[in-house]
Amino acid sequence: MVTARQLRFDGGWSATVTNEPLRLVPRFEGRTVRVVPYTDMTEREGFLLNTFGSQEFLWDMPDVIRFTPAGRQLVGAEFRVPEEPASAEDCARVPLEPPVRPGGLRADEARDFRHEMTSVHCRASGDTVLTCLRDLDVLNGPLDARIGIARDMALLVQHGTVVGWSLSDPARYVTTPYADPDPDPDPPTTAVRRLFTECLDLITQPLILDVEDGEPAALERLRAADQDLRDQREDRHRANALRTFISQLVEDYLDTPARRQS
Template sequence: MTARLGFDGSWSAAVTGEPLDLVPRLIGMSLIVSPYTDRVERERFFADTFGSQDWLWDLPEVFRFAPGGRRLVGAEFRIPEEAASAEDSGRVPDMPGVRPGGLQADEVKDFRHEVCTVLCRAPGDAVLTCLRDLDVLDEPLEARIGIAPDVALLVQHGTVVGWSITDPARYLTAGFAAPDPAPPVPATRRLLTECLDLVTVVPVVDGLVDGEPAALARLQSTDRDLREQREDRHRADALLELIATYVEDYGNR
């Protein structure tokens, strides 16, 4: 059983039995598992905690700990911009299962943990798994530590090598708002997959950049479907934000 996790920079934390009681928020290509509700609260939260954080153009994974007790109190992750092939995504192991747990830092000290570089998408995007690199798939995982509802850290040789979010469509939101507590409608799940294709599948992205008619038509169709969707508007608006830059840059060609 994994009792301690290693992070970049020889930094480490013990696994506790208390995961975060926070609802994840999937905002664009970022997954937020933190208590703040606006930018001012975010700045205050970072000032009152320690750990790994973003700074100007440096965007590592974010893990924030409370100085008193050294417990994990928040995290932020970036979804990689490039999706793995279906073949590689199919190599993501189902085991071991998720073990709920929190983290307690070994010491009050800042560190930097590098972002993942590869996105592995399960069928229907039921699970998004983000890995340090594809070499992780060459060996078994040692553990999955569920630090929050549907959010797990992936562990190999005692080191955090990735993370995953189960049922990402459920946690779609815009701004700092909490996700809609109602489950997503089927159209939202389908359009999440379409949006992720548009922004992470290299041939599709290249087609948009090169002005290929089929790729542009696909982008325009997705944008139109999201704008016309009446149910689950909050999540539809979140997906519109996800593809907004692509629509602005390529949608009117």
């Protein structure tokens, strides 16, 4: 039987909630949110080698949740943002209760497991909160708990099972891949918040499908966002990070040899 302090993950694996959330700042990297101590690929490989839990393998891409062998404490996690968006009506049903309770996790046993990534994302008005859910059935009932494993980062729990996660004020945590995040990031500028919303639109459905189909209006939005990000004079770190969100789309659908040389 699962107690109120015990959480189930996929495959019957479980962990106990502790009073020690991670002292790490989330990194929003476009399609992935990382709460991890490493800052490059080599360090990431060492991190995975020296911890246990859920991790990707070849073409299998579950969420990454890692624990120390000695003490079995949560030390980092990576969550992928699914492309599939929920409707505005479903996003309005995302529960705001109960309040987030800060806490870490301690694995109940030291073995690897697999935790499936979420299938749908919900964006609050103004992109103040990004919520990713196992499926929309989660919205048919209340949550048991929201466990804040790091600043503004919470696991969503229903019937004792982890059914999703949320990141509050995601624009604040925008960064380039593997960049060492600011331990106390300043709020984004109004312009960058607007461009954050536009970039999220561009890399998720349905707009990304229009870009890939070469729809003129969608390509114009992509072109305008890229130019606006180039022209930003304030909040340059986030503006540069947002350009990486859409860089592959720009290269695939807008770039010409002349533009690459500019």
